[in-house]
Amino acid sequence: MEISKAYDPGVVEEKWYAFWLQNQFFKADENSAKPAYSIVIPPPNVTGMLHMGHVLNNTIQDILSRKARMTGHEVLWLPGTDHAGIATQMMVERQLKKEEKKSRHDLGREAFLEKVWAWKEKHGSIIINQLKKLGCSCDWSRERFTMDPEYSRCVQRVFVDLYRQDLIYKGRRMVNWCPVSQTALSDEEVEMKPQKGFLYHFKVRVLGMEDTWLTIATTRPETIPGDTAVAVNPKDTRYAHLIGKCVLRPFPADIPETARTIPIIGDEHVDFAFGTGVLKVTPAHDKADFEIARRHGLPFLEVIRADGTMDSSAGSALAGMDRFRARKEVVEALRSMGALTEEKPYDHNVGFSQRADVPIEPRLSEQWFLKYPALEASRLCVSEGRMRFHPDRWAKVYEHWLNNIQDWCISRQLWWGHRIPIWSKMLPAGQTVDGRLAEAIRQANDAGDLAVIKTIPQPDGQMRMELATNSEACSKVALVLGFEQDPDVLDTWFSSWLWPFATMGWPAKTGMLQKFYPTTDLVTGPDILFFWVARMIMAGYAFMGGKEQSLPDPMPFRNVYFTGIIRDKQGRKMSKTLGNSPDPLVLIEKYGADALRFGTMRSAPLGQDVLFDEKDVELGRNFCNKLWNACRFRQMQGGAIQDEIQPALLNSDDRWILSSLNTAIRSVTLALNEYQFSEAAAALYRFFWSEYCDWYLEACKAVLNGNDADRKANSCAVMDFILSHVLRLFHPFLPFITEELWHGMGYSADMPSNQGGASIMSAPWPLPLNEDEMEQFGLSQTAFDLTSSKYQLITQGRNLRRIGNIPSGKKVKYVFKPVMALNEHDHEVIRLLLNAESLPVQPDFTPPKGTPSVKTNWGELFLPLEGHIDKAAEKARLQLELGKIEAEILKVKQKLENPGFVQKVPPQVLQEHQQRLVDWQAKMKHVQESIDNLQD
RNA sequence: GCGCGGUUAGCUCAGUGGUAGAGCAUUACCUUGACACGGUAGGGGUCACAGGUUCGAACCCUGUAUCGCGCACCA
Known part of the structure; x- marks a missing residue:
């Protein structure tokens, strides 16, 4: 394959998605003998457009699905959409009003529903197509909609069943009544919001008593016409004697006084510390008052209509007026009759309709x-x-909700x-x-x-x-x-709560249910824990528990992964009004879907909100490019795919990277099994970039620049081994680029068709090397540590250039004084990575006075600078370093001198500390010598 | 009011008892035959505060402050 210098995701993504679809790689086979893995998608609203929340959510599901396929599972990821009652109806109504200046009532029920269906046919697949752009490997042949005929039958069946049981x-x-949507809502659809309002005090005369008044506190004076009593606490000595008397309600003013004479009642609910201790009771427009009224047999008087305007029963002065306008009017009226005694600003919580964002009207x-x-x-x-x-x-939040349901x-x-x-x-x-x-x-x-x-x-x-x-x-x-x-x-959720089984052919005992129910994982946001997750669990136990399904446990899923909420980088929620919600499709266009996925996953730790920054996607893009170029580098070495590593030809760097790969496989697999996606992404990133590219590939050049064809071929074999593993480990995160490279590099060629031959999707998930392989390759912790310290030597050696202000690009001569025999390969690697012109090995080297050097367990490395050193500056630098070392030595010494420490600590830790002291002391000695050497 | 979560480098976050980490940003140098969407080397943190447990605490316990979320709310 001809590989371009930079990765271009656009063409690649389209090509492979079409390929996957064409080959039906996403399709779940309910007759498969493989163990099942299943997820049902949280169905997005048909009105929905892909936002960052979807990206997070669905990338996680895709990672889980793709990983499960690679670990040999029969995977069902079942997609679909939700009819989203209020949201969709409101959207179509808005459009109707805009385009035809009509309300739904102008059309009538049937014609309006036709419009909604037409709208759904036209726009309902938008979000589905967007999910495809993201790379989601859903089984699209099983796409469901909550108003499919079969699904609707499930909803009806469940309703009738529960009705039969008197549930x-x-x-x-x-x-909770929403005056805008003009419908009832569930408690969950009401959102409490802090509001700045006023607390008004007004007085009413107690009938039959000389100059006795009661002062009532209220935030909602507009409901006064609906008051049917005034309540006080029977234990309140200020008012108890008035219970049984009546007061005169001020409104509506245009009806006879006898019609607005209301009783003073005693009720324990009244808190005498609040306001004036006198409560007006409006049974038809307040939940608590409703209960009081029921206890006392009070009449219910509705004064606000369904649309939030005042009813004629509120009096001719208010009839037809909006409830908030009426509030002002009533306050003015009270003021002008001299009844208003106080009006002070008051912060309180008001329930809002989540959908329409207006205050709820409690309504009978x-x-x-x-x-x-x-x-x-x-x-x-x-x-x-x-x-x-x-x-x-x-789980605690869930339990708390269940207990207060x-x-x-x-x-x-x-x-x-x-x-x-x-x-x-x-x-x-x-x-x-x-x-x-x-x-x-x-x-x-x-x-x-x-x-x-x-x-x-x-x-x-x-x-x-x-x-x-x-x-x-x-x-x-x-x-x-x-x-x-x-x-x-x-309610829309009355259909969504059946999603895990109504999508699989319930109530019949279908093959699909038998194979894939209970589903394995559910991935969703915690904001719908009550709306959806909790109710699905109940539905599972209520409807899948019967004999006909014969399940060991009718639960709908075994694991629920709650994603964080995506916020902008200032921590604000993404919202349309703030305009801080980036369009994922624009990001995909700009950076590629893989970049978006990787960037999102890398910054989304388990259980935390995600502060999204486009920089993350840029990082993802850069990473894809790095992967691309690392493969390009291998490609440029030419030669066929080397799938046989010759253990005898392995060098220290080969062994180091093979060990490192082994660690990476373990930690990525572990992290994914624990749903630690950001951890898995970080581990892969670190392995690939910092270990494979920064160290291994650079060290590899020592061999590749040489003339030994066998050793070159073996290096290619190691690269192929690492890359073929890396691509598979990355596939769940980066499905497109890994598929492209899998084929482009030729790793698919030797594999059986259903194990990576046709697609990386079906390639086996990498396993850590077993003991035989470790032994065969000669891998050990000791060998790994030794090579790591070689790299440390190189880093420290490069650092020496700073002393003489030598640019990293300039080739200079270093001298090495080894403590052990240095083989040709290691020698060349050190020379190459130091960018040294030459690296003479001189066991008896005596450096000129003041030559900068580092001392490691490989030996001492000198950078002869021939008088280029600013002695004073270098001395100052070394003094600073000496100070740090002394501080470290002091810390360790203090510990070791503490008898409690030496007696109680595990021997291994003690030994570590002792070794640390020895190391620091050696370092101090070296630095001290260097300082001494600088003296003239 | 009750409950939950957070507070670690300029920013965003890892780190659950034994030498404080990553990415971004930043400083200096480098366009070297994979990659400037790159490389090399740096600088930068008394881990919110106060007590306690421990030989040893970012980590465990108690309290405080502060930010965020959920639930319940007094009209």
Whole structure:
């Protein structure tokens, strides 16, 4: 192959991705005899565009998948997208408004949904294509969407099943209402944000008492028209005597006083230290007040409408006004009637709709709720360690959430999503199920579908008959009989929580489920621990635990890896509004996908947020280029691939790099097994750059510049050995460039097709050398250390140039006074790497006075400078060094003189310290001599 | 308020009891036959603070400060 000077990722990446797809290397075979490894992708929103969070997330999944393939696993990485109810609907609504100036209501439900589907068809694959650019090795033949027909049937089935068990019920409750999206939200979708507001005090007259007033503190005066009581703590001596009396509510001012006379009640909930100790009770617009009202049988008075504007019940002055505008109006009105006694700035937390970013309005409404199933099993699998969280501190957060769990509000007043599979009809009490419907229900159940009917008595004496079914035939009969389907749809997460098995053909016992469930790893951000991870665990235990699946453990995954959150280099969250979120595709264009992957992984330690800096990607690009050029260097030596290393011809540097490779294989494998991706990347980086390129390749040139063809060939064999291992170790991180070089260097040529012959993807993951191989190659710690100290000698020798201000590029003469026999190879390596013109070996060398030198266990190295030395400067430098050495000696001496130390410390540590003292003392002696030599 | 995590070189971070590390940035030198997206050699840190345990603490314990996150919140 002809290798260019710099690596150009663009063409290479496209070529190999197409190649992988064409050869179906990503495809999972459920009939394979290999052990299974599986991941289901956290499905990105169909509205999504690839951002740095996706890059982090999916690179990790790809690394895990590719490594698993190389270690001989049958890998399923199952991709797909999420319909993302609110987000998608809002996006299409916005577009509709912009382009056609219409609302969804103008179109009607059906026509609007057609629009959304059309939008999904057009844009839904954008993020999928972006993942392909990143190199993701997903099995695209199994791509799923949470609103696929089969998937939707799973959602319905689960709903009906839970409904049958009375775990799903309809209730009129206080919910988190988003006035912009105009739907209920779950508690998890509400984000508390600190807000600057005001705490207002206003007074109301106590009826039937002479000049007695109560002062009430509130942050929400606009809800005064909805107050149906005033509460005080019964233990509060200031007010207890007033319980049972009434006060006059100031608003709405245009209704008779009798209609706004409200009682003073006593309730333990009231904190008499807060505000004035008097609480206004607005049962329809506050969660706590709702509970108080229930305890005291107070009426509920709604004064704010679904869209966040004031209802006519709030009085004609406020009707139709936005809630925040109304707040100001009410304050002014109180002020003008002289009732406002205080108005002071107040910081407090307000719940915001996560999606629409506006304050939530607690609102009384009828919604569907779910009592979470399988709570205990879900808790135990983590606390008992059968399912492991990485890092495991998230297990505590998970447990805490489970222990404080509230029923899940699962209905949404949206159109885009899974419509609730309930059909109902009002009937006179006592009416039985129509025969045709009863027959349809029987048939549905016989066919393996679910159909359940319930009757719910109504306050007016009628009853509501509810059919829950996932059978289309059955629901059609109900429609004919005048039943109507519930208009709401389900929370998006009510479909996502089934992802690990609904994507694999559940409820049937499919080959795919048998092979790949439970999945091995889940990789996701901690921000969706409650939304998604926890609920998937429950769904696993609730629906995969039955006899029909016959699983030893129905858990959905064995390991959960929580990524950090990607922030910018100032530590701020990436966001569109801040404009600090780089477009990964631009980065891929500029630096290459491998560079982006490597840079991201290198800076993303387990369990920490990632401060992203484009410099990291630049580092990745530089690294790819280094890899490219190291291979180019091997290529330029010519010759065929050398796959036979001749042990007899190995030199000290060959042995050193083979030992080093062995260490690298161990540490990279270990790090990956422990999900320490940044550690694995750093270990590879260090091995390849600092050890292979900086030392081995440079030392290699001693052989390659020579004339011994056998030894040259053997050096090439070692290079090929190292490179073929390095490429495989790097493949999970850098899939494209490693594939290109794997083929380009010819390493694929001799391999069986399914073991690296066709693609590096299927090449075996490198194993450390076994003892036989170590012995055959003559590798040992002693030999390794000896060569390491040779390199230390070289570094120190190069440093000598500074003394005479000799440029590193200038060839000079060094003299070596060895302590042991120096073989020809080592001699040449030292000479070459010192960039020495010559390196005479003179065992009895007597240097001219003041010649700079270093002393090592290989011997003493001199740089004769012939009077080029600034003696004063050199002396000062040596004095400084002497000071440092003395400090070190003092430290070690103090330890060794401490009787406690000598008695208690392990012998090995003691010996280390003693050796250290000897070394430092030798060094001190040498430096002292050098100083003495500088004296005239 | 409760819980969790962080505080180590100018920056971003490794380092879990035995000589303080990496990358970037920085200084000097080098365009040498793989690579300037490069090479060589440097400089730079009383490991937030205070106690304690230990022969020995960046590391273990206690407390404090500070930053961040999660949960719960008093209207």
